[in-house]
Amino acid sequence: DPRAAYLEALSRLLNMEKIRSSGLRIVFDALFSTSRGYLDVFLEREGLLVEKLHCYRDPLFGGGMPEPRPEYLSELALTLRQGDYDLGIATDGDADRFGVMDETGNSFSSNQVLCMLTRHLFKNKGQRGAIVRTVSTTHMLNHQAAAYGLPVVETPVGFKYVGEEMRIGDVMIGGEESGGVSIKGHIPEKDGILGDLLVIEMLAYEKKSLSEIWSELQDE
Secondary structure, three states, rough: HHHHHHHHHHHOOOOHHHHHHHHOOOEEEEOOOOOOOHHHHHHOOOOOEEEEEEEOOOOOHHHHHOOOOOOHHHHHHHHHHHOOEEEEEEEEEOOOOOOEOOOOOOEEHHHHHHHHHHHHHHHHHOOOOEEEEOOOOOOOHHHHHHHOOOOEEEEEHHHHHHHHHHHHEEEEEEEEEEOOEEOOOOOOOHHHHHHHHHHHHHHHHHHOHHHHHHHHHHOO
């Protein structure tokens, strides 16, 4: 069972004290995926309020698609609008891609999240290294790299190319527009659970909503 070792590895990448003390209220839509029993357990263990949706095994995925896109996250959006929560998170079926909604049920694209996480790692955690993106991923990352004095590496489409750059170079963050991300110190492969946890960590540092953080990033 890889869970204990995996969750321990994640905890070493994150500022657990910040996360524990944040008091964030989170809704997690597992979409019947393999992140159930991992992401929810991690958050509950740290004392964060977690409302769980579709957090059980269904090989038919409730008759829908296990895709963390707005059209498949209507229940998550409704729960956020009707309750007093700070964030909604989800993963795809095999949990290697993330999905994120703010407290109003507004969905943020993978491109937006990658830009915010890049800013978070640089600004809040003092990390440095290359920003690796696929050719179809937002070029806003190039503007951030120029502002931060960091190199950018553009790869063909496919996270395997991002992962290769992470294996051979000093990479702070690597991502793709379809929801894949990994960071320095983690495996050179996309991880949706990590992506969601990094967003939670970012909110814990910033003490602001996702929309506020996004607005500040655009101004910068």
